[in-house]
Amino acid sequence: MAGVSAATPASTIGSFLSKKPYAPPSWASHLSPAPSQTFSLGHLPSPIHKWNLPNLPNGREVWIKRDDLSGMQLSGNKVRKLEFLMADAVTQGADCVITVGGIQSNHCRATAVAAKYLNLDCYLILRTSKLLVDEDPGLVGNLLVERLVGAHVDLVSKEEYGKIGSVALADLLKKKLLEEGRKPYIIPVGGSNSLGTWGYIEAAREIEHQIQISGDVRFDDIVVACGSGGTIAGLALGSNLSSLKAKVHAFSVCDDPEYFYDYVQGLIDGLHSGLDSHDLVSIENAKGLGYAMNTAEELKFVKDVATATGIVLDPVYSGKAAYGMLKDMAAKPAKWEGRKILFVHTGGLLGLYDKVDELSSLSGSWRRMDLEESVPCKEGTGCNQASRYSP
Ligand SMILES: Cc1ncc(COP(=O)(O)O)c(C=O)c1O
Numbered sequence: 001m002a003g004v005s006a007a008t009p010a011s012t013i014g015s016f017l018s019k020k021p022y023a024p025p026s027w028a029s030h031l032s033p034a035p036s037q038t039f040s041l042g043h044l045p046s047p048i049h050k051w052n053l054p055n056l057p058n059g060r061e062v063w064i065k066r067d068d069l070s071g072m073q074l075s076g077n078k079v080r081k082l083e084f085l086m087a088d089a090v091t092q093g094a095d096c097v098i099t100v101g102g103i104q105s106n107h108c109r110a111t112a113v114a115a116k117y118l119n120l121d122c123y124l125i126l127r128t129s130k131l132l133v134d135e136d137p138g139l140v141g142n143l144l145v146e147r148l149v150g151a152h153v154d155l156v157s158k159e160e161y162g163k164i165g166s167v168a169l170a171d172l173l174k175k176k177l178l179e180e181g182r183k184p185y186i187i188p189v190g191g192s193n194s195l196g197t198w199g200y201i202e203a204a205r206e207i208e209h210q211i212q213i214s215g216d217v218r219f220d221d222i223v224v225a226c227g228s229g230g231t232i233a234g235l236a237l238g239s240n241l242s243s244l245k246a247k248v249h250a251f252s253v254c255d256d257p258e259y260f261y262d263y264v265q266g267l268i269d270g271l272h273s274g275l276d277s278h279d280l281v282s283i284e285n286a287k288g289l290g291y292a293m294n295t296a297e298e299l300k301f302v303k304d305v306a307t308a309t310g311i312v313l314d315p316v317y318s319g320k321a322a323y324g325m326l327k328d329m330a331a332k333p334a335k336w337e338g339r340k341i342l343f344v345h346t347g348g349l350l351g352l353y354d355k356v357d358e359l360s361s362l363s364g365s366w367r368r369m370d371l372e373e374s375v376p377c378k379e380g381t382g383c384n385q386a387s388r389y390s391p
Contacts, residue, residue, distance in 0.1 A: 037087040042070040042079035068347040076347020078110035080199030081191035094185035096121035109142035112151035141353035190228025194270030204238020225321035226250040233267040236280035251286035251321035286324030314348030
């Protein structure tokens, strides 16, 4: 059976959620280790279309790759990494997976859903404030989905997380589960290890294929948010090795660029690429107030983009990346002059529900429908004008 390629639609009965042999693109055949199996978890290829961003300076064209449409409860960029990570977990005979993230982690939600699709238990270690660590974590956004699909949630404070670290926390839980006779498989924060990197190497093949069949666009730049590094590692490697040759620009939303150059270096060294992360990707700081914290301008930007284009960015990742891109275009016009840019929307819509209070003053207006006295009532409803508005 041929390997899965970007051209393989996951639409035939039985192909979604199936495990398939995987063959890397020819231009990535020297990378090792290469996965041999993948699960079909995403609704892929994700579409690419023109994006008429408000206030885009003249002479730049922006297109958007809709990885936010890669699924519903299992959506966004994490699906691509999980296709490889889950295949490895199942191949290794795991009966449960452990992963770690922030309280509204999209990765943890996607992992919880993927695990249940594949009949595995899911254990999540979620980081939250000291104040909330002993409380019911709530039912907002990603947490609602995680709890509906029955993920086991362990809360740790940010201080504990900082002192112990995600790797040791996951190892602790793994030890406990092993003692209980379980077979746990650890997925690192954000699914960002060298195996997960294949998700966006494969996405580069998908984009290359989409360009080949449409024939009329070539992208000079690819822009994407960076949170744990795996997405940019795969995209940058894929763009460099394939015929894409687009410059990859990452906007980091948590740690500083130097941290990510090093982290990406580790991921691509893990695949024996022989390349230097500084030559593959340019990383800008778009952290702003801090991870998952937004300025009023960023939130207004998210609202304005949604109103103008219908594209809902999540304020934690793609919202900050798109905002950072436009700021960079304004600050360095020559860098972006005449460029055709592909912005990758990495999803995260469920996290938006955690921002409802902050977004409420920006959200659209509403009104009671104007039902004048002259509007007739249905016969037999006992409606008279005096009782019309009573409950
Ligand atoms: C919606 C969304 N976009 C982007 C990212 C960043 O991707 P990565 O972790 O691969 O850097 C994440 C996760 O961190 C995410 O949840």
